[in-house]
Amino acid sequence: MTQSTQQRRGEGRPASSPTGLPATAAAQAGTQTGTQTGTQAATRATARVIAPSSGAARPDEGAGPAAIDVRGLSKRYGRRTVVHDLDLRIPVGAVAGFIGPNGAGKTTTLRMLLGLVRPTTGQGSVLGHSLGEPAGYLPRVGALIESPALYPRLSARRNLESLAILAGQYHPRLVEEVLDEVGLGERADDEVRSYSLGMKQRLAIAAALLGDPDLLVLDEPTNGLDPMGIRLMRELIRDLSIRDGRPRTTSAGGSVATQGSAMIARPRTVVVSSHLLAEVEQICDWIIVVDRGELAYQGPPDGLLSTGASRVTLRPEHVDDLGMLADLAAGLGLTVDRADDLVTATLPADVAAGLFAGRRATGAGADAGADVGVVGGVVGGVGTGAGVPPAGTDDDPQEAMRALLATLNRAAHAHGITLVEIAPSRVTLEERYTGLVARGAGLTGDAA
Amino acid sequence: MTAQHLTTPPFDSQVLDGQVLDGQVTSGEATAGQTAGGQAAGGQAAGGQAAGGRDHRARGALARADGGPSASSRRLSPAGGFLLTVARSYRSEARKLRRRSTVAAVGALAALSVLSSVLSFALADDGPPTAPGGPDNLLPTLPALATPAGLILGFRIASTFTGLLLLVLCAAMIAAEYNQGTIRMVFMREPRRVAWLAGRMGAILSVLAVALVGAFVISAATAVLMAQIRGVDTGRWWTDDALRRAGKDYLNVLIGTTFFAVAGTTLGLLIRSTTTAVLVAFAWAFPLEHIIENAWPDATKYLPGLVFANISTGGSDVAGYRGTLLLGILYAVALAVAGVTSLARRDVTA
Numbered sequence: 001m002t003q004s005t006q007q008r009r010g011e012g013r014p015a016s017s018p019t020g021l022p023a024t025a026a027a028q029a030g031t032q033t034g035t036q037t038g039t040q041a042a043t044r045a046t047a048r049v050i051a052p053s054s055g056a057a058r059p060d061e062g063a064g065p066a067a068i069d070v071r072g073l074s075k076r077y078g079r080r081t082v083v084h085d086l087d088l089r090i091p092v093g094a095v096a097g098f099i100g101p102n103g104a105g106k107t108t109t110l111r112m113l114l115g116l117v118r119p120t121t122g123q124g125s126v127l128g129h130s131l132g133e134p135a136g137y138l139p140r141v142g143a144l145i146e147s148p149a150l151y152p153r154l155s156a157r158r159n160l161e162s163l164a165i166l167a168g169q170y171h172p173r174l175v176e177e178v179l180d181e182v183g184l185g186e187r188a189d190d191e192v193r194s195y196s197l198g199m200k201q202r203l204a205i206a207a208a209l210l211g212d213p214d215l216l217v218l219d220e221p222t223n224g225l226d227p228m229g230i231r232l233m234r235e236l237i238r239d240l241s242i243r244d245g246r247p248r249t250t251s252a253g254g255s256v257a258t259q260g261s262a263m264i265a266r267p268r269t270v271v272v273s274s275h276l277l278a279e280v281e282q283i284c285d286w287i288i289v290v291d292r293g294e295l296a297y298q299g300p301p302d303g304l305l306s307t308g309a310s311r312v313t314l315r316p317e318h319v320d321d322l323g324m325l326a327d328l329a330a331g332l333g334l335t336v337d338r339a340d341d342l343v344t345a346t347l348p349a350d351v352a353a354g355l356f357a358g359r360r361a362t363g364a365g366a367d368a369g370a371d372v373g374v375v376g377g378v379v380g381g382v383g384t385g386a387g388v389p390p391a392g393t394d395d396d397p398q399e400a401m402r403a404l405l406a407t408l409n410r411a412a413h414a415h416g417i418t419l420v421e422i423a424p425s426r427v428t429l430e431e432r433y434t435g436l437v438a439r440g441a442g443l444t445g446d447a448a
Numbered sequence: 449m450t451a452q453h454l455t456t457p458p459f460d461s462q463v464l465d466g467q468v469l470d471g472q473v474t475s476g477e478a479t480a481g482q483t484a485g486g487q488a489a490g491g492q493a494a495g496g497q498a499a500g501g502r503d504h505r506a507r508g509a510l511a512r513a514d515g516g517p518s519a520s521s522r523r524l525s526p527a528g529g530f531l532l533t534v535a536r537s538y539r540s541e542a543r544k545l546r547r548r549s550t551v552a553a554v555g556a557l558a559a560l561s562v563l564s565s566v567l568s569f570a571l572a573d574d575g576p577p578t579a580p581g582g583p584d585n586l587l588p589t590l591p592a593l594a595t596p597a598g599l600i601l602g603f604r605i606a607s608t609f610t611g612l613l614l615l616v617l618c619a620a621m622i623a624a625e626y627n628q629g630t631i632r633m634v635f636m637r638e639p640r641r642v643a644w645l646a647g648r649m650g651a652i653l654s655v656l657a658v659a660l661v662g663a664f665v666i667s668a669a670t671a672v673l674m675a676q677i678r679g680v681d682t683g684r685w686w687t688d689d690a691l692r693r694a695g696k697d698y699l700n701v702l703i704g705t706t707f708f709a710v711a712g713t714t715l716g717l718l719i720r721s722t723t724t725a726v727l728v729a730f731a732w733a734f735p736l737e738h739i740i741e742n743a744w745p746d747a748t749k750y751l752p753g754l755v756f757a758n759i760s761t762g763g764s765d766v767a768g769y770r771g772t773l774l775l776g777i778l779y780a781v782a783l784a785v786a787g788v789t790s791l792a793r794r795d796v797t798a
């Protein structure tokens with residue numbers, strides 16, 4: 001915090017290493033940024049989980065250009081701290097999901113980024129311009145904050161025209177273009193008060209699209225929409241992340257690390273705040289979780305999901321075998337939950353992190369080069385104290401999970417148990433988020 | 449030569465756009481410099497270079513095909529100084545004001561003047577030719593209507609109500625921006641809040657000036673008609689002196705209503721609630737000041753609503769004109785400073 005305050009007053013970045021990291025951050029992240037190269041290094045760097053309470057400096061620095069890069073962001077109203085010492089870094093080209101419970105400080109954070117609310121402390125940049133000078137970057141930002149706010153007695157066209165003129169971006173055809181883009185071309189001359197909520201939402205997004213922004217901030221864009229409206233909004237957001245007809249790569253991490261390449265000539269960064277975690281999971285390749293004004297996680301979804309436990313469901317042919325099966329799984333170091341006719345074995349988070357580390361390092365399209373020995377090490381290590389394979393090996397997590405399943409299956413078979421079902425399942429974003437928020441703490445122990 | 453130079457500019461000055469274009473191209477470098485050593489910033493600068501090229505590829509082929517603005521002119525035009533922002537805000541507000549409710553408000557203003565003229569003539573009696581305004585002579589006499597001031601006497605009398613109407617309207621309009629949340633849409637587009645307000649007030653006052661001209665003309669036409677009905681001699685209405693007085697009266701009304709508009713806007717900016725702002729404006733200007741005035745006649749010299757009203761009517765026997773005008777200016781400046789400070793410093797949480 002002190003550092004943030006100093007940075008704000010000093011109107012510059014803090015003393016930095018040659019890589020641009022603050023000295024402490026450079027020291028902590030030095031191994032990664034210094035010894036790894038290319039996509040793997042970049043992706044790994046972006047995939048780290050931040051422990052807000054640890055004061056750890058920004059482990060994701062050096063991962064490439066950032067659309068939003070702020071640190072020490074705080075907002076206090078009297079004695080109440082709404083946002084506390086928030087460090088945010090959203091890579092250029094990411095579709096970032098900004099999630100957190102009601103009152104977590106999401107909207108206040110977005111308002112601070114958009115120049116509507118003055119931060120109590122904090123400094124950084126948005127689209128390369130100082131956070132303290134929103135006039136520098138707001139012309140390249142489109143935003144929808146909370147409910148759509150439009151002049152009800154003006155037509156959609158007139159609403160957009162007045163905003164475009166104000167921003168110095170007016171041309172009749174451009175207004176037509178954004179109206180068509182959100183599907184309101186035919187109702188453009190109707191007064192906004194006659195619109196449904198979904199149409200107002202779309203019009204507000206059209207307003208945000210004026211000027212073809214490089215950064216789009218959408219706060220609860222699906223609020224109040226029916227399922228069809230939500231689906232349309234999801235498709236719209238997906239479309240908005242594509243520019244010039246060039247598809248963005250959507251795999252977690254990979255797209256972020258490679259977005260500066262020629263594949264995407266003009267990356268647009270989208271920040272979506274939403275309570276609909278399934279939506280976020282579907283459309284976002286970058287997740288930010290805030291809770292009670294503090295950062296709980298930021299990074300690719302896989303980074304969040306892999307740090308949680310993974311589960312295996314085991315169902316024996318005979319219910320009488322449940323006890324022995326549970327013992328077997330427990331003996332392998334798995335946490336066992338026994339139900340009427342099945343056993344759910346949960347892989348501890350640290351082991352799961354090791355299992356899925358390979359995926360973060362290699363990306364979704366990695367070769368399926370299974371290394372059963374490593375997987376054996378995982379399983380064997382659980383009970384024996386052997387180490388988890390270091391993050392960054394080229395293991396395919398799917399293969400690793402398959403090997404784990406095979407091990408369990410063999411163990412069951414060796415004890416005369418016939419399994420009629422053995423199925424892996426990973427935690428969902430919702431489960432992981434619920435756990436995060438319930439704990440009200442970061443993931444220090446889970447991830448790094 | 450860039451694609452931008454080959455295309456027709458939008459409404460904004462092409463010269464300004466050109467300056468911005470240059471500035472923007474170098475801004476990425478400046479960013480890199482400002483954040484020397486910042487890898488992210490360096491990347492951003494690289495992104496900025498990419499942006500320079502991508503502008504020509506951006507969506508908006510439609511605009512390029514028809515000679516409309518290129519993506520670059522769209523994207524690189526927004527920066528600019530205070531005056532440019534004021535101009536944009538003015539045009540933006542003028543576009544918003546092109547609506548039925550504006551026509552209705554202007555119509556109400558004209559109707560008020562007509563009503564005032566009709567009543568002035570209809571209720572005038574044969575008393576001495578004293579000017580109206582005092583508590584004992586709210587309406588003019590027939591001899592007073594035959595003076596050079598008679599032509600627009602109705603307009604002058606209506607001006608007090610016009611000012612109060614403006615006070616309430618402006619308070620409601622600016623507070624509604626907060627209530628409806630439209631203020632955040634505006635500030636996300638244009639963060640220079642004071643410049644935005646200046647342009648907005650300029651647009652509103654422009655409409656007011658035009659509306660007052662309309663009310664003035666209609667009021668005069670009504671006066672001519674009513675003079676014939678009541679048999680008032682209009683020979684002194686068309687002298688140079690009469691026309692000069694008419695022009696002066698118009699200016700006084702414009703100044704007085706402008707001050708009312710400033711007061712209403714400040715109320716809206718401070719209170720930020722449409723209902724409360726309207727209630728406060730109404731209560732302050734209608735009953736409160738007049739109750740005080742009844743108890744303390746000199747209040748007409750000092751209370752802001754009464755001061756503004758006196759300016760509109762060209763002064764009064766009690767308050768005079770010059771001192772009233774000076775005090776009115778002081779009030780207006782103080783209110784404007786309070787409103788601007790509130791606008792610039794307070795968070796937008798609407």
